Amino acid sequence: MNTNKELEYCNVAVWFDRSTLHAMMQALVEAGLNVAWKESQKQFRVTVYTQHGTSDLTLLRLNGAYKLDELDYCVRDMRLALVLYQFIEQAKGHAIVKMMNQDKIVVKNIRYGEAVRIVEIKGAEKKVIYEKACSVTMDQVIAALKRRDAEERIPVMRLELDYELATLYDAIQAKDTAQVKKSKDRLKQLRQEMLLLEA
Known part of the structure; x- marks a missing residue:
């Protein structure tokens, strides 16, 4: 793992069904992470143990689905970051993902599981790498x-x-x-x- 990298997830909005939630838990375990969870009638709380401490993911239960409740996450363990990214894509969710390196930041705006805008920031320079056209009237x-x-x-x-x-x-x-x-x-x-x- 490269300790110089850190990912920040902002404005996260993801809905899961039960089978997708189980698949995410399994992917976390297969990535070598220790996972614990607690479920109540109103929420499903997942605690992920990494070398950098614990990360909590809280999902609210609503109409038989689960919605990722926290809007912002700072992730230093790349295994957790990759699983989160994979399931934001798979569940057609939304997020702004910032990947911070020593000399630059890459910001991905994800809508419905796909990147609609990617920006690279290096010092005072800002460069749009990719932007998808919008077709909403x-x-x-x-x-x-x-x-x-x-x-x-x-x-x-x-x-x-x-x-x-x-x-x-x-x-x-x-x-x-x-x-x-x-x-x-x-x-x-x-x-x-x-x-x-x-x-």
Whole structure:
């Protein structure tokens, strides 16, 4: 492990289902980390023991899903950092990840599990390495701001996304081009709505 590296996770927003949560715990153990957890009706608390001390991850239980509660984490153990990153991607979560080295900082803005902007900061210099174009309209933003049920809608949308992805897979296997197009259009609509609700 390179002790000159440190990762900071900010504005973390990740929803897990039960199986993804178990997979994350297993990945932490397989990475060589000692893990303990405690579950109650309202939350699931994971304590990860590293050479640099302990890190606590608290997940709130809401409508059968788990939401990573703390917004900011400072991680010095690269094994924990990599598992966190992997599951933010896998669960299509959001985060700003800052990787600090001796001479530079690389900042990744992750939305729906993929980097939408990567910036490198070295001294007083700031360089945008990558930036993804946004395709959300002002009408969609206004409609999302008017909605007050985002906390309840997001877990339902995740189930809708899973169902539509399964439908798309079946259509591809059956070579049903009409259903493939229909499923892709529906997935685009759901993605747009999710972007607005979780923004």
